[in-house]
Ligand SMILES: [Zn+2]
C-alpha cells in the first residue's frame with residue numbers, strides 16, 4: 001500500500017512553529033501559511049480523532065493563542081472546518097473580530 005503524503009504530512013518550516021508534541025500522541029502547532037493564524041496539525045495522516053485528542057489539542061492551541069492574541073483580541077475560537085486538506089486532521093484558532 002502506498003503511503004499518501006499531503007502538505008500537512010510534510011510540514012514546511014517557513015512559518016512560526018510553536019510546539020511539537022510527541023506524547024500522548026503526535027501533533028504540531030504552527031502558523032498556517034494561508035491564514036496567518038496558529039493551527040494544530042495531527043502528526044498522522046488521518047481524519048478520525050477521538051474527543052480526548054481534540055480536547056488535548058485545543059488546550060495546547062489555546063495556550064499559544066493566549067500568548068499571540070492577548071491584548072489584541074478579547075476572544076478567539078477554534079475553527080474545525082478543514083477546507084483545503086479535508087483528510088488530514090487540523091484546525092485553526094481564529095480571533096473574533098467583533
Ligand atoms: Zn497528511
Ligand SMILES: [Zn+2]
Nearest residue numbers: 032034035092
Ligand atoms: Zn489556514
